[in-house]
Amino acid sequence: MRNLFKIAFRNLLRYKRRTLLTASLVTLGIVFVLLFVSITGSFKSMMIGQMTDSMLGHLQVHRKGYLASIDNLPLNLNLKMQAYKKLEGILNQQLEIEAISPRIKFGGMFSTFVETTNIRLNGVYPDRELKTVPLLPSRVTNARGTSLEKGEIWIPELMSKSMKVNVGDTVVIIATNKDGSVNGKQFKVAGVLESITGPGGRDGYIHIDDAMEVLRMEEMEVSEIAIRLKDFGRLQGFSDKLEGILSGELNKQGKPMFEVHTWEKLSPFYNIARMIDIMAFFIKLMLIAIVLISIMNVMIMAVYERIREIGTIAAIGTLPGKILSLFVLEGLSLGVLGVVAGNILGFIIITILNFSKMTFSFGRQTGLILSAQVAPMDMVVISLIVIVISVIASLQPALKASRMEPIKALRHV
Amino acid sequence: MGLVVAENITKIYSVVATKVSKDYQAGEIAIRALNEVSFEIEPASFVSFVGPSGSGKTTLLNLIGCLDKPTEGKLEVAGTDVLHLDRKQSAAFRGNNLGFIFQDFNLLPVLTVFENIEYPLLMVQNIPGGERKKRIMTLLEAVGMIEQKDKFPDQISGGQKQRVAIARALVTNPKLVLADEPTANLDHKTAFMVLESMKKMRNEFQTTFIFSTHDQKIVGEAEIVYSLEDGELVGKQVKGGEKNA
Numbered sequence: 046m047r048n049l050f051k052i053a054f055r056n057l058l059r060y061k062r063r064t065l066l067t068a069s070l071v072t073l074g075i076v077f078v079l080l081f082v083s084i085t086g087s088f089k090s091m092m093i094g095q096m097t098d099s100m101l102g103h104l105q106v107h108r109k110g111y112l113a114s115i116d117n118l119p120l121n122l123n124l125k126m127q128a129y130k131k132l133e134g135i136l137n138q139q140l141e142i143e144a145i146s147p148r149i150k151f152g153g154m155f156s157t158f159v160e161t162t163n164i165r166l167n168g169v170y171p172d173r174e175l176k177t178v179p180l181l182p183s184r185v186t187n188a189r190g191t192s193l194e195k196g197e198i199w200i201p202e203l204m205s206k207s208m209k210v211n212v213g214d215t216v217v218i219i220a221t222n223k224d225g226s227v228n229g230k231q232f233k234v235a236g237v238l239e240s241i242t243g244p245g246g247r248d249g250y251i252h253i254d255d256a257m258e259v260l261r262m263e264e265m266e267v268s269e270i271a272i273r274l275k276d277f278g279r280l281q282g283f284s285d286k287l288e289g290i291l292s293g294e295l296n297k298q299g300k301p302m303f304e305v306h307t308w309e310k311l312s313p314f315y316n317i318a319r320m321i322d323i324m325a326f327f328i329k330l331m332l333i334a335i336v337l338i339s340i341m342n343v344m345i346m347a348v349y350e351r352i353r354e355i356g357t358i359a360a361i362g363t364l365p366g367k368i369l370s371l372f373v374l375e376g377l378s379l380g381v382l383g384v385v386a387g388n389i390l391g392f393i394i395i396t397i398l399n400f401s402k403m404t405f406s407f408g409r410q411t412g413l414i415l416s417a418q419v420a421p422m423d424m425v426v427i428s429l430i431v432i433v434i435s436v437i438a439s440l441q442p443a444l445k446a447s448r449m450e451p452i453k454a455l456r457h458v
Numbered sequence: 459m460g461l462v463v464a465e466n467i468t469k470i471y472s473v474v475a476t477k478v479s480k481d482y483q484a485g486e487i488a489i490r491a492l493n494e495v496s497f498e499i500e501p502a503s504f505v506s507f508v509g510p511s512g513s514g515k516t517t518l519l520n521l522i523g524c525l526d527k528p529t530e531g532k533l534e535v536a537g538t539d540v541l542h543l544d545r546k547q548s549a550a551f552r553g554n555n556l557g558f559i560f561q562d563f564n565l566l567p568v569l570t571v572f573e574n575i576e577y578p579l580l581m582v583q584n585i586p587g588g589e590r591k592k593r594i595m596t597l598l599e600a601v602g603m604i605e606q607k608d609k610f611p612d613q614i615s616g617g618q619k620q621r622v623a624i625a626r627a628l629v630t631n632p633k634l635v636l637a638d639e640p641t642a643n644l645d646h647k648t649a650f651m652v653l654e655s656m657k658k659m660r661n662e663f664q665t666t667f668i669f670s671t672h673d674q675k676i677v678g679e680a681e682i683v684y685s686l687e688d689g690e691l692v693g694k695q696v697k698g699g700e701k702n703a
Contacts, residue, residue: 048580055568357564360525361626362553362582364546452525455560 049367053374056347057382064379067343071383071431072390074335078427079391081328083417084398085321088405091413093318097308099180100248102146102271104284104307106132106291111268112306118152118165120223123266128302132270135290141283143275144176149256150268153220155200155249160208164201165248166218168256169193177273181250185236197235199250205237212236218251222260230259280307329427333434336380340438344376348442355446356454365447372443373436380435384428395419471534472634472666473499473522478531480517480689491517493689494531499682501633502664504657506680508671513686515670516638522668523556523636524548536633553582557627557665559637559656563619565611565626572598572607575625583630597625600662601655617648621655628659635659637669641676653679 057064097103111122124132129147136145149168154161167174171193175181182191185199193199198218204210212234219229232251240246257265274283284307291303309315348355355368395417403415480492492514499505507515520526521533524540525548533540536555543551552558565574575594579585585593598604601621606614614622620640627635637656641649653676660667669680677683685693 052566052568059568353562353564354566357558357560357566358577358581359549360523360552360558361578362549362551362556362630364549364553364582367581452520455525455564 049370049374050378053371053378056351056375057378060347063343063346064382067339067379068382068386070339071336071380071435072386074332075383075387075427075431076391076394078328078332079387079419079424080394080398080417082325082423082427083395083419084415085325086419086423087415087417089318089321090418091416092314093308095180096312096314097178097273097277099178099184101308101311102177103274103277103280104272104287104305105269105311106136106272106287106303106305107269109296109301109304112304112310118150118268120151120260120266120268123149123223123268124270124303125266126264129265129267129270131294132291132303135294136270136272139283139287141274141276141279141286142272144173144273146170146173146177146271146273147253147265147267148174148269148271149253149260149262149266151220151256151260153218153259155204155208156217156219157208157210157214158217162204162208163247164204164218166220166256167248167250168253169250170253171250174250174271177271179273184239186239193235193250193252195252195254196231196233197252198232199236199238200234201238201246201249202240203246204249205234210234218259220259222262224261226261228259228261230255329430332427333430336383336431336434337438340376340379340435341441343379344372344439344442347375348372348446351446352449352454352457355449356451356457359449359451360455368449369443369447372446373439376435376439376443377432380432383435384431387431388424388428391419391424470501470537471498472501472503472536473497473668474532474534475522476532478518478521478528478533480514480521480526481529491689492521492528495686495689495691496531497684497691497694499666499668501666502660503666503668504660504679504681505666505668506671506677506683507668507686508674508677508683509686510672512688514689515672515686517689518686519636519638519668519670522634523558524552553578553630555633557630557632557635559620559623559627559635559640559669561639561642563611563616563623563643565619565622567611570608570610571603571614571622574611574622575629578626578630593629593631594625597629600659601625615648616644617651620644620648620652624652624655624659628663628665631663632665634666634668637667639671640669641671641673646675649673649676650679 108122108124108128111119114122133145136142146169151166153164153166155164175191185191198216200210210216214234215231216234217229217231219227221227238246238248238250274280284305288305291305292301294302296302359368398415398417404412405415406413476496477494478492478496479490479494481488481490495518507518509515521528522535524535524543527541538551540551566577569577572594575597576590579590579593598607601624603618603621603625606618611619641652644652656667657679659665671677681697683695684691
């Protein structure tokens with residue numbers, strides 16, 4: 046095998062310019078794919094991170110049927126105290142979980158005594174919420190601190206600007222509870238929440254005790270429990286596991302009591318993440334096409350130019366399988382050359398990009414620093430794709446060479 | 459070795475051809491390149507097939523070299539009926555029993571003189587390193603190319619290339635070496651030197667040499683000369699012996 050490699054490599058060196066051009070094409074293809082994967086990967090991770098770490102949590106558990114009506118924030122589909130305690134007990138036993146945060150979500154009226162508009166409110170335990178969505182404080186501007194005390198409210202930026210409400214102002218929240226009774230409570234604005242996704246965010250935060258008071262709850266009911274995992278990479282596995290555990294919890298009608306949703310089912314931005322994945326897939330397809338066509342072209346030329354040599358080695362007894370290996374190894378060496386150069390060059394460019402601290406915007410957030418990173422597994426997968434395609438591209442010309450009749454090959458001019 | 463039993467005497471031949479014919483198809487017309495050619499060649503012979511272009515010399519050498527198959531007749535090479543060998547078997551047979559010397563030398567340009575001679579041992583016969591080196595050095599010495607062993611083919615002359623080709627043909631210890639017009643691309647002085655080298659090798663290794671030529675000046679170097687004309691064997695001349703028509 047070493048000798049086959051030696052001959053294959055020397056044959057590549059024989060046509061230096063052609064080898065260099067083809068290897069450069071493969072190298073450039075790999076560099077572009079690595080750059081695309083690392084930059085879009087960075088954007089995707091940041092986007093998912095913003096969604097999960099400052100708003101949704103990694104996954105959420107609701108009462109069965111809640112998600113279908115989530116736009117209405119139905120109070121009659123809240124988890125009752127008994128169900129909540131049972132669920133909390135189960136979740137506390139799961140070692141994969143880092144933090145959980147129960148939330149009461151409801152719609153209400155937001156009044157400045159002069160103007161009134163509607164608002165979506167999240168009643169939370171501030172300490173538990175911040176452990177579950179640790180980036181939430183980074184969205185709070187003009188705050189007196191990152192803590193949210195009873196009687197305080199974080200309002201969305203949209204309302205702050207349109208209704209000219211600032212930190213320290215007093216506002217009134219009015220809501221109807223599930224029995225139809227209307228109640229109101231005064232709050233002091235303690236912070237303004239930047240929207241992640243641009244204009245339109247109408248979510249405010251208050252203490253869960255205040256939410257219970259506004260809704261006149263005698264004992265606590267929760268709309269959802271947001272969960273943060275220790276390892277985001279195990280999201281799907283844990284989601285499946287939790288679904289399995291909770292499927293055994295039935296209500297009085299014998300139907301499942303809870304439903305589990307990952308962030309993917311809760312955010313429309315999952316579709317953008319999917320589109321990024323699809324684009325990366327097509328970029329990889331283009332790389333495959335580049336490698337396939339360029340290496341096949343070179344190998345077809347190599348076989349055509351060396352017909353007499355093929356005739357000679359066949360005449361002196363080289364078995365067809367060895368002739369095949371000789372040309373496949375030549376294509377493989379070309380691919381490996383491109384892979385090594387592409388990975389090194391790609392890594393250098395990614396390092397330079399990170400060093401130059403390029404910034405970009407996401408929604409209303411600007412100045413986000415690009416942190417292009419390519420996973421070693423991605424590099425391995427891309428390299429393997431190129432190597433396998435190099436072999437496939439060499440197979441047809443190599444087969445042709447191995448099947449050549451020595452007598453015809455020797456006569457070739 | 460080929461065995462031919464005649465009158466209670468067992469005779470061993472390198473090649474036994476019995477009424478060998480070869481047709482080529484040119485469009486709808488069949489052209490007979492060889493017509494019922496019969497001969498025997500004894501081991502360690504130095505044999506030449508002579509004749510003008512188109513007489514069938516190369517066709518005959520291709521058949522003996524298992525590069526092609528006769529249309530009719532029987533052909534035994536080194537004791538093997540080569541008519542029924544498939545592609546793989548033919549390649550293996552050539553690698554183990556035959557050596558080839560080509561008109562254009564056909565050395566592999568990416569390999570040095572040493573590596574060219576090493577190629578059949580390494581890629582065809584899988585001979586271990588020590589034995590390989592010993593054989594190559596012996597042959598390099600014999601063909602006078604030891605000084606050039608690390609040079610590439612484009613760094614040596616035509617005569618030197620052909621001497622390397624002789625060494626490559628002999629390195630596998632073949633029973634038979636076939637040379638199609640081995641001196642066609644050489645000047646006369648070099649051609650005689652190459653033939654001298656071939657004869658020397660024959661004497662040293664007792665290998666049968668069969669070569670084709672249309673050059674009357676070098677025909678005289680052969681010990682047995684078969685004459686071909688229009689695909690038919692028209693004469694056999696043994697040096698210092700009988701002449702058959």
